[in-house]
Amino acid sequence: MGVEEQVRNLVVGALTDLAGSGVLPSEVTSVTFSVERPKRPEHGDLATNAALAVQKAAKKPPREIATLLAERLGKEPDIRAVEIAGPGFLNLRLAPAIYQRVLGDVTAAGPAFGRGPAGLGERVLVEFVSANPTGPLLISHGRGAILGDAVATLLEATGHRVTREYYINDFGNQIRLLAASVLAVALGREPPEGGYGNNDYLEDLVTWLQKTSPELIADDKVEELSRVCVTRMLDGVPGSKALPGIKKTLASLRIQFDGWYSEESLHRWGRVNAALAELQTRGSLEEREGALFFKSTDEGDDKDRVVKKRDGYFTYFASDIAYHADKINRGYDRLVNVLGADHHGYTARVRGALAALGLPKERFEVVLYQLVNLLRDGKPYKMGKRLGNLVTIEEVVDEIDEAARRKGAGADALRYFYLARRSDTTIDLDIELAKKASMDNPVFYLQYGYARLCSILRRAQEKFGLQVPRHTPALAARLEHPDELAILGRLGRFPAIVAEASALREPHRILFYLQELSQDFQSYFTRLKKDGDTILPLDAQMAEAGWQETWDRPKSEARLLWIDAIRTVYGAGLKLAGITALERMHKLEGEAVAAEAELGFGAEEAEGDPQPQASKKEAEAS
Incomplete structure (x- = not known):
């Protein structure tokens, strides 16, 4: 508590x-x-x-x-x-005791500290990404992907039963244009108006089709070809760097969907016609000039919306009406859509349609996110290697992984930069900053905070044979330093932070909390050093005769238990954000070195301030 x-x-x-x-x-x-x-x-x-x-x-x-x-x-x-x-x-x-009790709560709960009882909340469907399957996922899609996954994770952490769903826009003109663009590349034609041009990923797709399904190209089977193209966009073309597949790209960001819902299936199984027939019966549709309109409602959308065009084709909104009605009919208590800021009018539109169908409109909500500006050394960066002026998620992730010499570093960086700010603010993602192994890189700083805690516990074991002790009130009572009590107070606030972040759909609150926790611990270290206090005896102290007699071992044990509690909460926060909790940090260049050695955190300086070692290039430049 x-x-x-x-x-x-x-x-x-x-x-x-x-x-x-x-x-x-x-x-x-x-x-x-x-x-x-x-x-x-x-x-x-x-x-x-x-x-x-x-x-x-x-x-x-x-x-x-x-x-x-x-x-x-x-x-x-x-x-x-x-x-x-x-x-x-x-x-x-x-009194100190009120803070010290928190230590017992953290140690008793372990990694589950901050989480609510499982399965006692609402049944929630979180729909996110849902990018048109007409090309690889771009860096702009990454924000919605990571935000949606983090919102879903927070809802799970607070007891809700969550389903992650990707809505595949595989019906309509864009899919026909994709197939026509593929045919144009394969047959040497001019690309169709509004098509996708001669991009690298289309070249790779055509090469694959010529080997596996040449008849689709030879016979101009647009409808059948469009289905195959959508499948390849989702699953990728084997061996292609330009078209790795939407599913593979999302997996590289540690995102797995529970369901992939086809828009085309809504039409194939008659759900769109059924929803429109119900709206017609309820007097919510009106035919004008050969088109069918959904009449505006009092939900805030003051414009009639076309659901069926004069040419007989349905609009995306017609599919959306049927899709969200189906979500409610599948038994979900809450529908959460994560969308770009250009969809600001979407909430009122869908709620109006649900209300017109006699369904509970209040179950539907939208989380909006702003754009991403890609920078390199603080300057706008717009050129991608594989897609002309398009930059893919894979391209950025691979570049950061290569620079860090660690698979997953790119996913960690994107998750941090996309979650560290409110979703309604624009993000500047500087690739060069994300690649740095220094305290200038906020991702590195955040992960170092966890690695430092692990390093202290390793040193206790390796040099003194000290394991993290079992919690007892008497041991907790040894924690009397003002900073130790203050940090216990912050640990105790973690469950409330998680609950608040979940309720408000604001994952950035978790990263703000971790940053403050890391800063608190850094301030504590600085004060200990100034006061001549230490968590563990330093090498210089151990060189003096009789140092064991002056060492307050129970106090060190209490502090190790406290540090392990901080590590537990820190790790839980990183897990909610989907960022790797690294027990050791490695240099950007040269051989891998443990964090305590690289950052002046070993031997004599084991409890000093972090001193990032300059990379070889930085040293030469200075």
């Missing part, structure tokens, strides 16, 4: 006691109030507005209520001091 929650329970207990003794009416026990950290630390550890919140129910002035609460809370062993401020705020100073 977090520190704030423990204090909230104490305040509720105080109100209950005051109500039970007749000093306050019983209604005060049901009033909501806040418990939060003051903006200025000198005002206390936590503050509450409970006296102000209950004044109406209590029918007393807030200062009088505050005085009663202060007297009652002052008797609690977990409260060191209570001060009344302003019109009735209570500033509280807490």
Whole structure:
């Protein structure tokens, strides 16, 4: 239980006691109030507005209520001091024990700390990416892919039953244009108007088709060819770098979908006609000038939308109506779509259609994300090696993997840069920065925070034979340093951060939390060094005779348990973001070196500040 929650329970207990003794009416026990950290630390550890919140129910002035609460809370062993401020705020100073209890909660829960009970929430379908299967996934698609996966992961962590679904837009004019573009390349024709040109991936696709299905090209079988082309876009062309396949690209970002839903199947199985027939019966469709329109509703979409064109072809919106109706009919309690910011009017449109069908419109929501600007050394970068002016996810991931000499480094970098900011803000992704093995690279810094914790625990084992001890209240009581208590307080807030990030669909809150946790630990190290304190004896100390007698071993053991708790929460946060929790870090150039050696974190400097070693190129340049 977090520190704030423990204090909230104490305040509720105080109100209950005051109500039970007749000093306050019983209604005060049901009033909501806040418990939060003051903006200025000198005002206390936590503050509450409970006296102000209950004044109406209590029918007393807030200062009088505050005085009663202060007297009652002052008797609690977990409260060191209570001060009344302003019109009735209570500033509280807490005893160490209230922080130390968090350590027991973390060690008891382990990697599950912060997660809610499984399967007790809603049944949620999260639809994301859903890019037209007419080419490889581009770097711009990556943000929606990673954001959608992170939102789904957070929902799972808070007890919801989540299905990840990719909606395959495999019906309509774009798919016909894809097949026509393939035929144009194969037969040496001019590409069709609005087609896909003579890109590398089309060349690779044509070469594969000529070997496996030459009859599709020779006979101009556009409809049959379009189905095969969609399959290759999803599964890829064997051996092709330009067309690895949408599924493979997503897997490289550690994204796996539970279902792939075909738009074409909606038409083949009659679901689009059935949905439109229901809307016609309910008076929500109107025919004008040979086209069929869905009439605007009071959901915020003030424009009638075409569902069937004059030429008899259905629009994408007609498919969307049937698709989202089918989602609800499959039994999902909530439908979450992750879409680009250009779909800002989509929520009202779909909700209007669901309401017109008599379905619960409130189940549908949209998470919007802004564009990605690709940079190289701070300058706009628009040229891709494989697709002319298009840059694929595979291209960027491969480049970062190669620079880091680690498979998965590219996925870590994209996940960090795409999740570290609010989804409604534009992102600048600098490839050169993402490749650096230095503290300038925020991905490197974030992963180093975890590796440093692992390094301390390794050193304890290798040099002193110390394992992480079993938690006991007596051991936790050895943690008295202000920074140790403050970090325990932050650990206790992790479940609330996860719950909030899930409810608001804001994964960036997890990375903000990890960054602050890493900074707190760095400040702690700096202060220890300044005070001449250490977690473990340094080599210089061990060189002195009798150092064992002066070493406070129980205190070191308590700190190791504390560090392991930090590592547990840190690792849980990285897992929610889908970023690798590295136990060792490696240099960009040269042989792999453990983080503690590379960053001045071994031997004499084992507990010093991180000092990134310059790469060979940087050293030569300086």
